[in-house]
């Protein structure tokens with residue numbers, strides 16, 4: 001039980017790791033990062049006076065896609081920033097990792113914090129942004145403290161602050177912590193929260209690039225997205241693209257959890273077969289058989305074993321298989337797991353975490369939860385499965401943010417692939433699998 | 438009522454540090470940090486404490502209450518000396534969290550949301566803590582993450598926090 005305790009072997013994240021290469025859990029300090037070649041990308045940009053447009057162009061070539069869930073091309077997002085806009089502009093890092101199954105940003109920040117700081121500084125340079133905030137999940141206080149310490153190191157060494165490394169480039173960065181609200185991972189809820197308000201998502205448009213933090217142009221990216229940037233600058237966008245496959249550049253850290261022998265983070269090239277990732281995680285725990293996988297975090301559609309075993313781990317392949325890569329959280333379930341009970345726990349989560357702003361989500365998530373609950377507890381009615389699908393349909397696409405979709409998609413996928421199990425619960429008031437968690 | 442009659446000078450100094458992170462006209466951005474600091478000192482957030490923060494950050498009291506009620510880790514009622522929040526979400530449940538939660542309930546003799554009669558422990562059910570690989574995981578007094586909690590380690594933790 002539990003992840004390896006530092007210091008661990010430097011190849012723990014896998015042989016193809018780029019972001020987590022050589023990380024032992026004990027070498028997180030500035031000196032360690034420098035001896036791994038850290039901050040060389042920032043130094044190169046500043047000393048060679050590389051034009052900001054060229055940094056953005058390199059990002060576009062790399063086919064880096066946002067690692068926070070939506071997979072939006074990062075270079076394109078960066079080009080939306082009105083660099084010449086004279087007033088305040090902000091760069092925000094989304095480290096509010098709270099999607100069940102996801103625990104990669106925590107490892108980046110506690111074991112390799114400077115790679116995030118360097119990535120953000122490069123982003124700030126490319127988009128002409130003077131101030132940034134890193135919004136950290138409230139539950140990981142030790143990580144917040146580590147980021148504060150790393151930031152102090154970076155500031156003292158002139159990687160952050162005024163006239164960075166003697167250049168004309170200024171960038172100030174601060175850490176901000178949440179305090180327990182999944183919805184703040186949604187980018188506009190996060191901005192509201194940063195402003196000292198309830199984390200209720202904003203209607204889009206306007207998008208953050210024109211109306212973001214304090215109403216100013218803002219770019220927001222996930223922790224892992226920023227962490228990929230230094231390598232791209234050092235090695236070129238083409239090289240990053242070549243690590244993965246077309247339209248799916250680079251490596252990706254997958255958080256593998258559930259019924260595997262070694263739950264943990266594994267950084268692999270995009271396009272790596274799922275079977276290989278499963279093998280890295282030690283295979284199935286106790287030699288049990290694989291039943292189902294949620295390949296992209298709890299909000300994404302579940303897929304049966306045979307489909308997963310034939311799928312590669314990249315955005316396009318997983319989409320073709322009928323799910324989404326999402327945040328890269330791979331939740332593995334073995335043959336003893338009841339799909340009704342599994343869905344029940346997820347439905348409870350979305351009911352609990354709905355911010356209550358939109359009626360379809362506020363009422364719908366409660367309705368979904370109560371229906372799955374009654375099916376699980378032998379009180380399901382014959383019409384319930386169609387009703388579940390219909391409620392899910394009436395949430396999806398009808399809310400301000402995607403939490404509604406996140407609640408609806410698992411319901412539809414669980415019923416689609418495991419309808420028999422749900423039907424059995426309704427008909428026989430019991431489960432088809434003998435035991436459960 | 439002035440802020441210094443409610444919160445210690447050390448807490449106010451920490452709040453000042455948080456305020457300095459934001460633009461001068463956006464003091465309000467420090468409200469989450471301020472409430473966290475106040476909760477650390479007081480153990481929970483009374484109306485008086487929240488009002489003091491409102492005054493200190495030049496916010497309407499209701500705006501502070503809104504924040505304190507929205508985020509789950511703020512306690513607006515007294516809790517046990519030690520608050521344990523265990524994640525029972527699906528990835529953790531698959532890795533033994535349900536068993537660990539049942540063990541805790543039985544050992545402490547309380548259900549989720551309850552406090553032991555001696556006021557020593559409060560037990561809460563948490564959602565994903567972002568540490569699923571370390572399951573079973575629980576948060577001790579909001580700030581300490583206890584990882585891979587086998588019954589043995591749970592026993593030790595409870596002994597330590599008694």
Ligand SMILES: Cc1cc2nc3c(=O)[nH]c(=O)nc-3n(C[C@H](O)[C@H](O)[C@H](O)COP(=O)(O)O)c2cc1C
Pocket residue numbers: 065066067068069070071072094095096097098099182183184185186187188220221222223225401402403406
């Ligand atoms: C309910 C909800 C929760 C989200 N949680 C996170 C999160 O914890 N971390 C994250 O980076 N993005 C999260 N996102 C996605 C963000 O809104 C946003 O797309 C992302 O931070 C953009 O960064 P990227 O382009 O680098 O991925 C969430 C979205 C929704 C709808």
Ligand code: FES
Pocket residue numbers: 099100101102524525526527528529564565566567568569570572574
């Ligand atoms: S699901 Fe329990 S910490 Fe993530």
